[in-house]
Amino acid sequence: MSEDDPHRHKWFHDHLTPDLVLLHSIREVTYSGRSPFQSIDIIDTNSFGACLVLDGKIQSSEHDEFIYHEALVHPVMLSHSAPEKVLIAGGGEGATLREVLAHRSVKKVTMVDLDREVVDICRRFLPSLHQNSFDDPRLELHFADARGFLERNKEGFDVILLDLPDPIAGGPARLLYTREFYRLVRQRLDPGGIMSVQAEPASWHDLQEFAAIANTLRSVFPVVRAYRTHIPSFASMWGFITASARLDPAALAPDEIDHRVATRLSREPRSYDGHTHLAMFSIPKHIRQRMAATERVSTDQDPISAY
């Protein structure tokens, strides 16, 4: 079988970099539209099932979103002794929410997404992602810019999860990756709190944003830990970073992780366990060295921008 197969005449072109384009064959385009903030597509691909695509970039795919969402949520949630109040910025698919709600200690989740249409469309077309999490009574859902929301709302949180779109030039998320924003996040974390952030590609040939976000967080938080996992639909290793005053997920032993998973989660994760945790926080030498060499700090004046 090949591209000239009649089933393979529609393709999604994902421009990973100016010099690398990944083509996904399309089974069906389920939805296409524009909100006031971005273009929104639900594309059913032959490789990864239904995908949420915002402004031409895959945000989540049915087949491998669990790897991403478990990686974003569980390391910080299990590093905290008993997270009750959780903030999610972004995460319109509802899958970050789904993973947070699996933690028994959670009493309230405040979710702030800019774009009501993304949430509406995901609720309608991607039920396997949210799994009805939007109906959970612990959820308080706001449609607002996360930065404005955190400035107005003085509430404190145990865990803050930044599940935001790429900081593209001209995009709405660009000022949500700066030192000034991270300072605001730190103010809203309770003393024993911890945050994590999706932190862009973390591959050897494409890790400048990942390194810059880590560096920026280090200018705000005492304990910062970068980790990575492979997300096939992004065709890349993907970066995540935790930041806190004193909690260190990298110091947790695999056995302790397995124990916490078994006792504190209402269901078993598909990807995350003690060994997976170890794999994610183990960064190969060539990546460590290149990250250590980065001096870039993202600021409101001079924010990073993804391709």
Added chain:
Amino acid sequence: MSEDDPHRHKWFHDHLTPDLVLLHSIREVTYSGRSPFQSIDIIDTNSFGACLVLDGKIQSSEHDEFIYHEALVHPVMLSHSAPEKVLIAGGGEGATLREVLAHRSVKKVTMVDLDREVVDICRRFLPSLHQNSFDDPRLELHFADARGFLERNKEGFDVILLDLPDPIAGGPARLLYTREFYRLVRQRLDPGGIMSVQAEPASWHDLQEFAAIANTLRSVFPVVRAYRTHIPSFASMWGFITASARLDPAALAPDEIDHRVATRLSREPRSYDGHTHLAMFSIPKHIRQRMAATERVSTDQDPISAY
């Protein structure tokens, strides 16, 4: 603007030949499905508007289908003195039908299309193509294989129009481009009748099927005339061929064409007139020579097959 524009991340790949692929940016995929006979898509492209796509090949586009359908229909219809009974084989979009019905002399159109789903989907999604022609009382619509239909139905016709999909290997239309089938068509033409056939790409680098169809028709009919016009959405010159016992469209003068258009059609064509007729039947030397060199005849035993 460029391919990395967020509006240009969905593309239709049209494999023209194994070595040439034309990519159309997609505005929206309106419909995707499979009938028992073929895959069917309605794709709204940025260049050519809504397109009917069968088995991955564009059949008609909103923006330029008039060029194709007027070319297929009017030269033979106006060569005949007063066509009353017309048969259309294929033509599920209803646009060939639309052009036939514009001829005031027509009393009955028998249309035979294999695939009811194609007709249903075109009626629903491509109103600008059929323009409600399916509601005309002169139409008698059959869903059947055209060859079987003509074998069973002994009726005679003034004009027969073969508006069939490509003769691809394994496809349902392959035995509708053979000498045996053309003999059957000749039997169903009344003595003064004439047929025309859509006859595949007719470009310098890709005209073997066109030449073979002309040659095959010459083995059955005394008067055979090949002509071409440029269809932008096919990225090619497109071939058509007339065949009859004695009617010769190429012998009609532009003025005579213009007179017949003015008196016999209920509305003015967008593309077709005397000068367009002259342009279509004027074949450049290098094309004439290559066609004249062809000895291929398509038979049931050894039918041609398009890519």
Added chain:
Amino acid sequence: MSEDDPHRHKWFHDHLTPDLVLLHSIREVTYSGRSPFQSIDIIDTNSFGACLVLDGKIQSSEHDEFIYHEALVHPVMLSHSAPEKVLIAGGGEGATLREVLAHRSVKKVTMVDLDREVVDICRRFLPSLHQNSFDDPRLELHFADARGFLERNKEGFDVILLDLPDPIAGGPARLLYTREFYRLVRQRLDPGGIMSVQAEPASWHDLQEFAAIANTLRSVFPVVRAYRTHIPSFASMWGFITASARLDPAALAPDEIDHRVATRLSREPRSYDGHTHLAMFSIPKHIRQRMAATERVSTDQDPISAY
């Protein structure tokens, strides 16, 4: 066979418009480099043989360049009674030169190309195009901007052929498609002289530059004739325009063309004859109407720009 065939893993992407991209499979990249003026590639394609590519656009392909060059040269050369002095602006491949030199009346050809590297590379890698025409003693070759050359050089010519690259924004040829430049060309034509110009795509979906060039020439010359032919490697009908004080190629009868070809050319063209001439100058109604509606004139202040 298909794109995943190991022989089809290198592709040339020709961006015809922002919404249409034609992919040519590459057999071999023979040369890649940059001159002071543009990027230059010689790409051997599976469909069209060796192609000259400037700034990412195919200029000529081995398999079908004869269609283009014969169309540019012979209609004006044969309209003139006995052209002796010919100017070629552009035409670095040497194929326009080759066709001009086939006219027995020619005594001197002045060729002005901006880019010495293009000529050197074509001489080396595309011998079938120039066929050693650069060695003809009738040739006088200058490397200069055609406009500056014509301003300085007050010589008169019987025929002027403008075989220039696309008027892309920022490109060196942009001011060679304006009213001011055409006035200069007219000053350099002897009283009975005639010019022709390659005039960009001339297809239904893409003919605004063609129409504007015709309109611009009409603001300078009394007799202007647009014509077209299909160039497969450009995936389009291609436009050409003649302009003169009184010579009208469209008025020549096919028989007269055939007579002049037989008596005035030293060898038979591959594509051009009386019937081909008729085909080229016959413009279908929908194209005529759209061209007639154009009011755009290209000027130094507001030049046209191709994609």
Added chain:
Amino acid sequence: MSEDDPHRHKWFHDHLTPDLVLLHSIREVTYSGRSPFQSIDIIDTNSFGACLVLDGKIQSSEHDEFIYHEALVHPVMLSHSAPEKVLIAGGGEGATLREVLAHRSVKKVTMVDLDREVVDICRRFLPSLHQNSFDDPRLELHFADARGFLERNKEGFDVILLDLPDPIAGGPARLLYTREFYRLVRQRLDPGGIMSVQAEPASWHDLQEFAAIANTLRSVFPVVRAYRTHIPSFASMWGFITASARLDPAALAPDEIDHRVATRLSREPRSYDGHTHLAMFSIPKHIRQRMAATERVSTDQDPISAY
């Protein structure tokens, strides 16, 4: 910058699966040809520098080949107490050889590659990969099928490295991934010996060959360890597997690895150290589970085949 940039009109299409195609923009095609065994290209890409491409698949890229070759070589070499005799099957670029020769204990390297042309072309065009390793007096180079060579040559080895092309249907390497071949490899390993094999993509969506190779090796060797690392130019996690009678690389502690690297290698690796080793041998849960579920064994009768 975008695909329509004139510098980005040549693209290498890497068909990762039937539904995923990765496009690399090409700076230059340095070499294209065919040996008796395969098509060979040296393509200079904008993302990864010069790449060796066999039968349309990237084998090694200048920018990230060190990740692959260090991963293939060092874990097994450092698991052995003092490897003196090493066999490399495949590895025509000379980079596996380069890494082997960095081990001070090595006295003799026997390298068996099928295709003399691949070696010649890599020596000429990819000096940064082999770094003149082919001139090392410890090398004994044979051009032969590895299986036939091992059948004829009864010599024993401390380490055997299988750096072979994909087991594609009809390709020359297909029978070098079977149980029968691995039995032969085991016979040629000295009692304390160990082998490693490049083992195809090891990503969540594409790991069936990786799992099958691991399973096949388990049917022959007592100790089998699968590991992975991310190779950006392959757009995938890449699998490797060690197999031996008793040596277990996964049991080595990071500190012990760092000690052996420091004392036994003549230069520091760019990617490999104790922590990288840990990262490579840590397999996330969802991958472990899918691999454990595999029952496929590759045999001469029924060998696996890669896309």
